[in-house]
Amino acid sequence: MSSSAADPAPSPSQTRAPGAPDAADAPPSGPTGPSRSEDPRRGRAKRRPGDMIFTGLSVGSGLIIFLTLALVAIFLTVRSLPAIRDSREFGGGADAVSLWEFTAPLVFGTVFAAVLALVMAVPVSIGIALFISHFAPRRLATPLGFMIDLLAAVPSVVFGLWGGVWLVPKMQGLYELLNTYLGWIPLFAGPEPEPPMRNLATASIVLAVMILPIITAVSREVFLQTPRLQEEAALALGATRWETIRTVVLPFGRAGVVSASMLGLGRALGETMAVLMVLSPGSSFSLHILEVGQHNTIAANIASQSAEATPDVMARLIFTGLVLFIITFIINALARAIVARSARA
Amino acid sequence: MAQAINVEDLNIFYGDFLAVEDVTVTLQPRSVTALIGPSGCGKSTFLRTLNRMHEVIPGAYAQGKVEIEGQDIYAPGVDPVNVRRRVGMVFQKPNPFPTMSIRDNVLAGVKLNNKRLSRSSADELVESSLRGANLWEEVKDRLDKPGMGLSGGQQQRLCIARAIAVKPEVILMDEPCSALDPISTLAIEDLIHEMKQDFTIVIVTHNMQQASRVSDRTGFFTISGTGKPGHLIEIDETEKMFTNPTEKQTEDYISGRFG
Ligand SMILES: Nc1ncnc2c1ncn2[C@@H]1O[C@H](COP(=O)(O)OP(=O)(O)OP(=O)(O)O)[C@@H](O)[C@H]1O
Ligand SMILES: [Mg+2]
Numbered sequence: 001m002s003s004s005a006a007d008p009a010p011s012p013s014q015t016r017a018p019g020a021p022d023a024a025d026a027p028p029s030g031p032t033g034p035s036r037s038e039d040p041r042r043g044r045a046k047r048r049p050g051d052m053i054f055t056g057l058s059v060g061s062g063l064i065i066f067l068t069l070a071l072v073a074i075f076l077t078v079r080s081l082p083a084i085r086d087s088r089e090f091g092g093g094a095d096a097v098s099l100w101e102f103t104a105p106l107v108f109g110t111v112f113a114a115v116l117a118l119v120m121a122v123p124v125s126i127g128i129a130l131f132i133s134h135f136a137p138r139r140l141a142t143p144l145g146f147m148i149d150l151l152a153a154v155p156s157v158v159f160g161l162w163g164g165v166w167l168v169p170k171m172q173g174l175y176e177l178l179n180t181y182l183g184w185i186p187l188f189a190g191p192e193p194e195p196p197m198r199n200l201a202t203a204s205i206v207l208a209v210m211i212l213p214i215i216t217a218v219s220r221e222v223f224l225q226t227p228r229l230q231e232e233a234a235l236a237l238g239a240t241r242w243e244t245i246r247t248v249v250l251p252f253g254r255a256g257v258v259s260a261s262m263l264g265l266g267r268a269l270g271e272t273m274a275v276l277m278v279l280s281p282g283s284s285f286s287l288h289i290l291e292v293g294q295h296n297t298i299a300a301n302i303a304s305q306s307a308e309a310t311p312d313v314m315a316r317l318i319f320t321g322l323v324l325f326i327i328t329f330i331i332n333a334l335a336r337a338i339v340a341r342s343a344r345a
Numbered sequence: 346m347a348q349a350i351n352v353e354d355l356n357i358f359y360g361d362f363l364a365v366e367d368v369t370v371t372l373q374p375r376s377v378t379a380l381i382g383p384s385g386c387g388k389s390t391f392l393r394t395l396n397r398m399h400e401v402i403p404g405a406y407a408q409g410k411v412e413i414e415g416q417d418i419y420a421p422g423v424d425p426v427n428v429r430r431r432v433g434m435v436f437q438k439p440n441p442f443p444t445m446s447i448r449d450n451v452l453a454g455v456k457l458n459n460k461r462l463s464r465s466s467a468d469e470l471v472e473s474s475l476r477g478a479n480l481w482e483e484v485k486d487r488l489d490k491p492g493m494g495l496s497g498g499q500q501q502r503l504c505i506a507r508a509i510a511v512k513p514e515v516i517l518m519d520e521p522c523s524a525l526d527p528i529s530t531l532a533i534e535d536l537i538h539e540m541k542q543d544f545t546i547v548i549v550t551h552n553m554q555q556a557s558r559v560s561d562r563t564g565f566f567t568i569s570g571t572g573k574p575g576h577l578i579e580i581d582e583t584e585k586m587f588t589n590p591t592e593k594q595t596e597d598y599i600s601g602r603f604g
Contacts, residue, residue, distance in 0.1 A: 227440075229436060229440045230443070232398065232401065232436065232440070233440040233441075233442065234453075235398065235401055235429065236433070236434040236508075237429065237430075237453060237507065238427070238429040238454060238511065239426070239457050240426050243457050247457075251442075252443075252444070
């Protein structure tokens with residue numbers, strides 16, 4: 001629309017015909033007649049109603065996001081205040097429930113499960129993403145990419161079902177092997193695993209499968225954006241495909257992979273259904289991921305308890321929610337810091 | 346170490362599209378051959394078949410023979426990776442590796458070839474390559490700074506240093522000065538002049554003064570129309586090509602540009 005307005009017009013009457021909607025759009029741009037033909041130049045500086053509406057809309061949406069976030073934070077804080085007030089630590093008396101003993105193992109379980117999932121998912125995701133972006137023939141790469149996107153859309157309850165019904169019995173053999181031969185690693189130590197294998201290891205595997213698609217999809221996008229000229233520079237020096245990836249593609253994609261991983265971590269931290277349906281809960285700081293009934297996560301705990309919670313239990317649950325909220329915030333801030341730093345390097 | 350390149354009946358394709366047809370030519374060792382011709386006639390395409398970079402484009406392939414040191418680089422069983430280690434390339438736009446320091450950029454190709462390199466021999470190689478590219482004096486105090494921090498002309502010379510560090514036999518240059526100012530261009534032309542002692546150099550250029558300044562021989566490519574394949578019309582001593590070419594097409598092109 002600006003192109004028609006920007007055309008230098010020989011006569012005002014000619015300008016007005018195509019420019020009529022413009023004139024209607026911009027009532028303050030002056031009356032009719034000769035001044036219309038000069039309008040485009042000065043009109044640039046004027047605020048067009050379209051721009052103003054759009055600015056208003058985008059500022060408004062930004063405010064709404066900010067407001068929602070603030071409301072959630074306020075809700076979590078206000079509603080968890082009773083739990084803090086009544087806790088043993090903050091003056092609820094010696095026989096009151098300890099907020100620390102309630103929350104800390106949950107935080108431990110949440111972070112532990114998410115980190116394990118991330119450790120498993122990231123290398124596999126990078127591998128798949130590289131395969132799609134650099135190794136697979138195009139005929140294979142496109143459907144593969146499509147399937148990854150589909151996998152990202154599978155509801156978590158389906159993953160939970162799959163994990164709880166199919167994966168749990170399948171894992172027994174592997175876990176026994178790990179426990180017997182790699183038992184000197186703290187992760188696999190502990191008593192011989194007892195079926196059903198509803199332990200943190202299985203839960204983390206399910207979480208890893210769940211966050212795989214998002215990490216893969218984002219990494220693939222980043223790898224595909226590697227400048228062609230950079231890749232050709234490496235190839236022309238006699239780099240093999242893998243060497244090209246190592247010298248050009250991975251360094252270029254590093255920041256993107258980090259932020260993809262953080263997206264995945266965020267999802268793993270907050271995942272509820274899958275964990276709830278796979279993990280048999282416990283409340284310890286155990287490092288033994290093969291042991292059943294040792295761990296639980298904040299989100300799964302809230303989901304399993306909130307239906308029949310008394311007001312004071314509810315306050316405690318909301319307090320754990322607040323903690324999860326803060327953890328997610330910190331993870332996001334960290335991710336941004338890492339991305340910003342590697343962007344500068 | 347400089348080697349002649351024998352090209353025989355070379356046809357170059359992008360998928361079904363025949364881009365360059367039937368090139369037969371010998372490129373002399375220890376000399377500079379310039380390739381000129383109108384846009385789209387296949388100069389870059391031809392150049393990239395000399396180090397098998399053409400085929401990295403999906404669907405692109407070449408038929409025919411390209412012999413370097415008597416060995417056909419398109420023979421079955423020849424690994425393009427090894428060909429590219431013997432035939433270096435400098436691109437139109439400077440493309441140092443953005444995540445690497447100046448030093449690491451120079452060493453990038455060598456590290457691919459043989460991973461182990463003692464600190465002192467690496468230092469020596471960095472210095473000799475940068476000297477070879479006339480860049481040493483300008484960067485010797487900041488070898489650990491990123492290569493992207495250099496000016497465009499310096500970046501291009503860094504790319505030349507990176508290419509000569511692996512001691513190739515042939516160096517291909519595709520319009521290496523087209524993104525540079527006249528001073529940097531002169532610096533690189535001088536460099537090309539010195540480098541021909543050691544390498545066989547093939548350079549694509551749109552600048553005919555440049556071709557006449559730097560090259561010993563000049564080849565003229567053209568196409569008869571869009572969608573038609575490009576042909577090598579004539580190749581001869583640069584002097585003769587610019588004063589008294591055999592083919593009328595060459596004369597028209599050259600005089601059209603000069604007149
Ligand atoms: N990646 C590609 N895929 C398909 N066709 C291509 C590709 N690159 C080049 N071509 C075609 O091949 C022909 C030769 O192109 P080429 O780039 O070799 O010309 P050129 O002589 O280098 O031109 P210029 O002087 O503009 O660089 C042109 O018709 C071009 O459209
Ligand atoms: Mg070209």
